[in-house]
Amino acid sequence: MKNPVSHIFTSELNHYQMLSRETIGRDINGIMHSVSESLLNQPKITNNSFRVGYMSKSRENTKDIKFIRQSIDHRKIDSK
Numbered sequence: 837m838k839n840p841v842s843h844i845f846t847s848e849l850n851h852y853q854m855l856s857r858e859t860i861g862r863d864i865n866g867i868m869h870s871v872s873e874s875l876l877n878q879p880k881i882t883n884n885s886f887r888v889g890y891m892s893k894s895r896e897n898t899k900d901i902k903f904i905r906q907s908i909d910h911r912k913i914d915s916k
Contacts, residue, residue: 843855845860861883864883865882865883868881868882868883869881869882887908890907890908891904891908894907
């Protein structure tokens with residue numbers, strides 16, 4: 837049975853402490869920045885650029901704004 841205080845992403849120092857969304861985003865952006873420096877045009881790639889790309893493609897393919905909003909965890913339809 838799963839421990840009720842188990843988390844997927846935890847601190848290296850305290851495996852019972854959940855990482856914040858900001859910490860995960862900062863770490864992912866650091867990795868993406870390193871990757872983008874090795875690309876030919878050195879585009880600025882961030883976790884948000886992937887999120888926007890996902891939203892755009894989903895909007896093209898499904899036209900279902902409620903699904904898109906729920907899948908990216910936005911509470912307001914007009915949020916970007």
